[in-house]
Amino acid sequence: MKKISIIAAVIALCSCSATKTTDAAVDLNGEWDIVKVDGNAVDTTKTEFRPTLGFETAKDNVFGCAGCNSINGKAKVDAAKQTISFSEIGTTLMLCANMEYEQQILKALESVKGYKAAGKGCVDLTDGSDKTVLQLKKQ
Template sequence: MKKRFFSLIGLFSFSFLLLMSCATSKNTLGFSELNGEWNIIEIEGDVVVPADHQPFPYVGFDTSTGRLYGNSGCNRMMSSITPGGTAGEIVIGAIAGTRMACKDMKLEQNVLQAMAKVKRYERIDEQKIALCDAGNQPILILAAKEGKADIAILSGEWFITTVNDEAISFNRYRQPIIAFNTEEERVNGFAGCNNFMGGYKIDEKINHSISFPSLASTMMACDSMELEGKILKALDKVRSYKQTVEGLELCDVEGKRVLTLLKK
């Protein structure tokens, strides 16, 4: 923990650079430039150091859909975003989140309290931005995440609940599932009759990209193979993913949803 703390101090202690307010026009950032995922590295002047075994808080902006998402230190958070009336202004809707209890909730409380105050944003440099309050004072400092970092939200097992927007009748014991191992960049699951497995690929230049170019499956025959065929064809089309309030959406090259996932 101490080693991690001092490395964060070395990388992120730059509050003194922000004595200017968020009202300075030379640091104005376009609304669309918020796109992507950002680690929360400082809250009201304090360097962020998560407790052991807790995730680093981050916030993601999808300005094309007006969506905010992320992790507040223990739970996932999600909300809406719209540009304000003048350059550098942002309107963040009420923040919703999951309700998991962690050993230390202080960091999460600080993140959510600070997020509720955000009214403006500005650029610090090419890799960092500040979120500011109504008085134009920086209250959150964000650092751009690397392209692969956000893939961790996929980790674990997910029920497949729709394919091509057709609902799949729920059966806890025979429900199609997909499971991601983000450390090994592997995937496996059950398509309705057979098990499938393989790797996935991401394009670090494209936000939320993912594809499954080399899936294999067992070859058992079942009375009906229609659902399995639809799921495997849909997986072959997947090129990106989106986090939603309900779970995840896997989308094709045009951004159209082909599979909906619910955390198991």
Template sequence: MKKVFVSLCMAGALVALSSCRSSKDAATLSSISGEWNIIEINGTAVVPAPNQEFPFIGFDTSTGKVFGNSGCNRMMGSFDVNAKPGTIDLGAMASTRMACPDMTLEQNVLSALGQVKKYKKLGKENMALCGSSNRPIIVLQKKAPTVKLSDLSGKWMISEAGGQAIPEGMEKQPFIEFNLAEKRVHGNAGCNLINGGFVADNENSSAISFPQLVSTMMACPDMEVEGRVMKALNEVKSFGKLAGGGIGLYDASNTLVMVLVKK
């Protein structure tokens, strides 16, 4: 069995190698748009740990933003949308700094992305990220939509807003609660109560916004957290599941602006 597995992997690697050199698999900028699971690094299949999702990377080809998760931490960066089609430089990726029990996969992902210079189609659904020598470094598989509006039901604590963690032990811990039947939300921004409706999109399961939020007008000694929470909510345009659990709320450029964890 082992010999068969090795031969299959070698065959896959050879297919990927030829694709990086083949003009018939040339890719346009629009072909990398969206979110992709990272399923192979340097010829080795990525095998997530139990209860762990695949690391993924997303490309917003309208803004040049890159985002994703490398196996533990969120990653973000940018790329030149005006570069020659098929070329891309991901050497300046940044990431959050959370520590996880095993950082091996994350280190492999970030190291591989730092070597990427080109991209090519790989079959009908996959994409190969290649180095300057045309060697395939990473194989991507289109990430199927995995979120639906019902995923938001119930009460969520706001653990992060505007890229910063919400301090623990606040007298009024920020939260938001979704009433899907009435398309309304209720919560606390850290000082004041918030109420209002939300707008979803039947054609885009991950789209959501909060155009009609109102809050009470009580003054608290420290309004900094509340300011970040309200600003983030006003910027939200979409949501998605986060690796390791929780829900991420994103702005129009797919930048994560809020993290929700189940109450």
């Protein structure tokens, strides 16, 4: 019984809450791990590097890693409306053994229009229909 309680506690601490909050004060600044793509958990054993996104909202910069290649570009964040507009996104051109998550992350990134709090240090990046396409967890 004690073992089950410990496992449940670890899962609760390591995952983002499924309950969405409406906290309008989400601060995207800093580095985030990409933990879900289109609702599916990212298995980092199948990526060359840990998938991440980072934001410098004062400079309109976005940076990170899609699992193999580095990401750099511009991200115009409107905190009041919780919208994001990406532009000039570029990646390095390395070829890695497994590019599955790389392709999914880059495709999802193309559809991002907004963001919202997802609880427990997480934020959801959403498309134009408010559907979560990427979930990030603060590093």
